Amino acid sequence: MxxxxxxxxxxxxxxxxxxxxxxxxxxxxxxxxxxxxxxxxxxxxxxxxxxxxxxxxxxxxxLLELIGAETAFPEADSALESLRRQLYLQAAFFRSSRGNLIRSLVSEAQSDPELATAFRDRWLNPRREGVRQNIQAAISEGSLRADFNIDTAIDQLYGSLYYRLLLGSGAIDEQFIEDTYQQFLTGHKARQSVRR
Amino acid sequence: MxxxxxxxxxxxxxxxxxxxxxxxxxxxxxxxxxxxxxxxxxxxxxxxxxxxxxxxxxxxxxLLELIGAETAFPEADSALESLRRQLYLQAAFFRSSRGNLIRSLVSEAQSDPELATAFRDRWLNPRREGVRQNIQAAISEGSLRADFNIDTAIDQLYGSLYYRLLLGSGAIDEQFIEDTYQQFLTGHKARQSVRR
Amino acid sequence: MxxxxxxxxxxxxxxxxxxxxxxxxxxxxxxxxxxxxxxxxxxxxxxxxxxxxxxxxxxxxxLLELIGAETAFPEADSALESLRRQLYLQAAFFRSSRGNLIRSLVSEAQSDPELATAFRDRWLNPRREGVRQNIQAAISEGSLRADFNIDTAIDQLYGSLYYRLLLGSGAIDEQFIEDTYQQFLTGHKARQSVRR
Amino acid sequence: MxxxxxxxxxxxxxxxxxxxxxxxxxxxxxxxxxxxxxxxxxxxxxxxxxxxxxxxxxxxxxLLELIGAETAFPEADSALESLRRQLYLQAAFFRSSRGNLIRSLVSEAQSDPELATAFRDRWLNPRREGVRQNIQAAISEGSLRADFNIDTAIDQLYGSLYYRLLLGSGAIDEQFIEDTYQQFLTGHKARQSVRR
DNA sequence: CATTAATCGAGACGGTACGTCCAGTCTTTAA
DNA sequence: TTAAAGACTGGACGTACCGTCTCGATTAATG
The missing domain is CATH 1.10.10.60 (Homeodomain-like)
Incomplete structure (x- = not known):
């Protein structure tokens, strides 16, 4: 049978x-x-x-099944530190040969609207949501201000990583990531002291 | 001959x-x-x-011969204002149907190293150079600090525009551009007062 | 496999x-x-x-699969008569629009040695073999002499048909075929009387 | 003007x-x-x-200007002998690399009616005319009969040469030419004795 | 002797066919 | 039923060559 x-x-x-x-x-x-x-x-x-x-x-x-977890949010003492470490994680991923998957999918998505939607819905937005929650946690912790547009902030934070991945204008190294993180911090930290 | x-x-x-x-x-x-x-x-x-x-x-x-001039640096009273206006110009270009040229070329460049090099050398870097000179002018004018990595700053400034163009995560509207500009300003302005 | x-x-x-x-x-x-x-x-x-x-x-x-059979040897009372009828058959084929296939292939074969070989091996030689056997049968029947070069005789018999097909020097009509057949007969018939 | x-x-x-x-x-x-x-x-x-x-x-x-004269009718004691020698001349020409010119032109003529006409009018027919005159001279000399179709006879005589040139079914050697000539002679000679 | 106008070598032009390649679909046999 | 194998349609690609056109530079005959 x-x-x-x-x-x-x-x-x-x-x-x-x-x-x-x-x-x-x-x-x-x-x-x-x-x-x-x-x-x-x-x-x-x-x-x-x-x-x-x-x-x-x-x-x-x-991408999702085999290496989706690679860029999950790492545990840390503070929300800000967690955010920072995730940035380093993402950078390491982009630097690796697996960054080709992202490059390929973004490339194809330019001529395939369904893929574009899928990439946003299944890869980008879940990760953005993680970042958003982390930012909100940092706000709750009093490390970040509360009066900024989070989506815009996320674009500023990750946009430059994707930019370097896709345009190849420079290395996605530690210095670059640290500068990017500090720039984010400068713009969005709460008025009073923020450690690190 | x-x-x-x-x-x-x-x-x-x-x-x-x-x-x-x-x-x-x-x-x-x-x-x-x-x-x-x-x-x-x-x-x-x-x-x-x-x-x-x-x-x-x-x-x-x-792209270069027909619309290269569209995103040239506009005249303005100050270097900072000129920088800001160019950002708006670039945004308008990205929103228009011509943004498709950029999307197409970046897409193809992912699988065509020669094109990638050409895109950087002929499109990206000349524009980055313009931005760099403008930033240096702003530093000379005392509007911006002098102790930051300009390349990184440019990536932060324009990275989010390319990010939204290529990933479609949000509109490249005036609010977004203004926020991006302000974030740049916050991070890099000189210590004393900077108008706008 | x-x-x-x-x-x-x-x-x-x-x-x-x-x-x-x-x-x-x-x-x-x-x-x-x-x-x-x-x-x-x-x-x-x-x-x-x-x-x-x-x-x-x-x-x-x-040519081979669709019209190869069209020029097969027809049955007849004598080998000579069979030969003659096949000549008429071939002539009718050459006169028809399908004669274009032969013209095309011979034409292309002039610049394509593989095609030339294939045309000889798959079209020409099998038909020549048929003619040869028929001629040998006629010899056995005592209608034709035995002391001539059969290949040359075949070339003389069919050469003029191909000549008119390819050069267009004259119609491949019944008169022409009959004359050609008779010429062959005159040159190769057995010494004693052979009727028609 | x-x-x-x-x-x-x-x-x-x-x-x-x-x-x-x-x-x-x-x-x-x-x-x-x-x-x-x-x-x-x-x-x-x-x-x-x-x-x-x-x-x-x-x-x-x-073809016409450079090697047209190569196949002109050679002088000989008799019309028949002249005919025979021309056959040998033509054969030598066909065997040489210049035979490629004939092969090429016949090939192209299959798909170019103007070329076909030109080839007949400028190459084929003048040579046929030479052969015709020679045959008629032989008839006048009493070597050939007078009651056959000359065009058909020419096709039979030269058809097999073109056949071997274009189809490659055999060498255009002396034996072949001699056989072809003798076959022509057998079919068309006058009743009484013909030398050679 | 200067003018003139068609020719020259060189090579780009429009057009057409070729043979290759791959995506996504379909069809067979084997298990 | 589902799998592996591989043939299927469809359509773009980049190449080749024909016969035409356009340059600047020649070159004889005319004036």
């Missing part, structure tokens, strides 16, 4: 994501074909398309 | 740039084919490929 | 041959593009190139 | 024909581009097109 071969499916799912991650991180989205991803995963092309509607979505999921 | 033979047609050159600009601004880079650009320009495909090595460089040149 | 995967579509194969035959017979080889053949067949260009390496081999196969 | 201006260069004319002959004989018509011919002749492409309307016509003229 016909209930065979199902457990293979999850293995295929994982293998495809892993292959996509590896190939795109190494060679970039455009240089990698769907056939290659399927072959690298030891899978038929149809299996890939049964799980995802197109190449971009595979890479999107690879 | 290349002094013989029929000279390259400036009319064809210009027609191709104009067609590329129009089509890419309207429909986006990927949706426009080289054939379409050539047809729209009333030109053979080989002529296009004789003038440029690929579609991306055509659009690059269209 | 090549036992997996979707098999090549016989329908596409047949549709391409039919389209090629129709278009080339009507308009000639050079005037027909690969795109047209594919479109007429309702097929993607890649399918055509997956089945054949170029336009010429498609037409070659169309 | 507009008889002023720089006269056309006879040197250029000759150089082009010579280049065309050399290149086409060596590499074939299709493999040689007009640019190459012009370059080889040390001439601009426009000069070539001012003298001839297209590539095929150049080669046609090269």
């Amino acid at each position: 016909g209930t065979t071969g199902r457990p293979r499916s999850q293995a295929a799912h994982a293998a495809i994501l892993k292959a996509a991650l590896r190939l795109v991180a190494k060679r970039g989205f455009r240089a990698v074909s769907v056939n290659e991803i399927a072959a690298e995963a030891g899978v038929g092309k149809m299996t890939l398309y049964r799980h995802w509607p197109n190449k971009a979505t595979v890479v999107m999921d690879a | 290349g002094t013989t033979g029929r000279p390259r047609s400036q009319a064809a050159h210009a027609a191709i740039l104009k067609a590329a600009l129009r089509l890419v601004a309207k429909r986006g880079f990927r949706a426009v084919s080289v054939n379409e650009i050539a047809a729209e320009a009333g030109v053979g495909k080989m002529t296009l490929y004789r003038h440029w090595p690929n579609k991306a460089t055509v659009v690059m040149d269209a | 090549g036992t997996t995967g979707r098999p090549r579509s016989q329908a596409a194969h047949a549709a391409i041959l039919k389209a090629a035959l129709r278009l080339v017979a009507k308009r000639g080889f050079r005037a027909v593009s690969v795109n047209e053949i594919a479109a007429e067949a309702g097929v993607g260009k890649m399918t055509l190139y997956r089945h054949w390496p170029n336009k010429a081999t498609v037409v070659m196969d169309a | 507009g008889t002023t201006g720089r006269p056309r260069s006879q040197a250029a004319h000759a150089a082009i024909l010579k280049a065309a002959l050399r290149l086409v004989a060596k590499r074939g018509f299709r493999a040689v581009s007009v640019n190459e011919i012009a370059a080889e002749a040390g001439v601009g492409k426009m000069t070539l097109y001012r003298h001839w309307p297209n590539k095929a016509t150049v080669v046609m003229d090269a």
Whole structure:
């Protein structure tokens, strides 16, 4: 009777994501074909398309499932310190070959509105939400002022990281991150003393 | 010496740039084919490929030759005011359909290192240089401090604009620009009073 | 082994041959593009190139698969009579629009050695072999002498048909065929009387 | 009358024909581009097109002007012997690399009716006329019968040469030519004794 | 001897076809 | 049923070459 071969499916799912991650991180989205991803995963092309509607979505999921946790908010003594450490984490991620996934997806999103929406909804906004909560915690802690537009602040904080990732105008190194963090702090810290 | 033979047609050159600009601004880079650009320009495909090595460089040149001057630095009473107005100008450009050229080129540059280099050398860096000179003028005028990394400051200033253009996380409206400018000012103004 | 995967579509194969035959017979080889053949067949260009390496081999196969049988040897009371009838058959074929296929292939073969070989091996030689066997049968029947070079005789017999097809120096009509046949007979018949 | 201006260069004319002959004989018509011919002749492409309307016509003229005389009728004691020697001459020409000119022109003529007409009118028919006159001389001399269709006889005589040239079914060697000549003789000689 | 006007070499032009490539869909056999 | 394999349609790409056009520079015959 016909209930065979199902457990293979999850293995295929994982293998495809892993292959996509590896190939795109190494060679970039455009240089990698769907056939290659399927072959690298030891899978038929149809299996890939049964799980995802197109190449971009595979890479999107690879990003979320395999390295989404890499940029989670680290624990720290204060909300501000947590924010700062996350900035360093994000920078390390952008510097690594995995930064290619972000570059690829942003690139494709320019001509694929659905991907753009998915990238915002599934990658960008969750991370922004984390930042927002952290900022609000810092406000509650009295470290930051309360009278600024948080969305704009987040754009200013992370915009320069994406800028350097996508435009390659400079290294995303510790000095750059520290300067960026300090600039954010200068603009938004509460009037009285803020440690560090 | 290349002094013989029929000279390259400036009319064809210009027609191709104009067609590329129009089509890419309207429909986006990927949706426009080289054939379409050539047809729209009333030109053979080989002529296009004789003038440029690929579609991306055509659009690059269209950006530089046709709208490069649009974002030049406007005159103003002070260096700071000039900087602020240029920010508004850039924002207006990004909001317009021509913003598609920037989105397209940054997108393609992710998989085309030569284009990436060309975009930095021919578009980004000249504009950054303008900003840098303006900032230095503002420092000379005593409006800004002198002890910060100018490159980093420029990335913070323009990074959020490119971020919103490419990620679509929010409108590049006047409020956003004003906030961004003020944040820059807060972080870098000279200790004593700065108007506006 | 090549036992997996979707098999090549016989329908596409047949549709391409039919389209090629129709278009080339009507308009000639050079005037027909690969795109047209594919479109007429309702097929993607890649399918055509997956089945054949170029336009010429498609037409070659169309000739062989669709009209190869048209010039088969007809039954007759004697070997000589069979030979004569085949000559008439070939002439009718050359006069028809399908003669364009032969003209096209011979034309292309002048600049395509592989095609030339294929045309000889797959079209010319099998037919020559048929003629040779027929001639040998006629020799056995005592209608023809046995002391002539058969290859040369075949060239003399069919050469003038191809000559008129390719050079257009005169009609390939019944009179011409009859004269050609009689000339062959005069030169090669057995010494004693052979009627017609 | 507009008889002023720089006269056309006879040197250029000759150089082009010579280049065309050399290149086409060596590499074939299709493999040689007009640019190459012009370059080889040390001439601009426009000069070539001012003298001839297209590539095929150049080669046609090269054939006629440079090697037309090669196949002229040789003197001989009898009309028949002259005919036979011309056959050997033609065969030698076909065997040489210059046979490529004939192959090229016949090939192109299949898709170029004007060229086909020109080839018949300027190459084929003059030679056929020579053969016809020779045959008629042989008839007058009493060596050949008078009751056959001369055009058909010519086709039979030369058809097999063109056949071997174009189809490559066998060598155009002395044996072949001799057999072909004898076959013609057998079919058309006068009833009484004919020498050789 | 200067003028004149068509020619010259060089090479860009419009147009058309070619053969390649890949995305996303479909179709077979095997398990 | 689902998987792997790979053929399918569709459409863009970049190349090649034809025959035409446009330069600045020649070159004979005319005036």
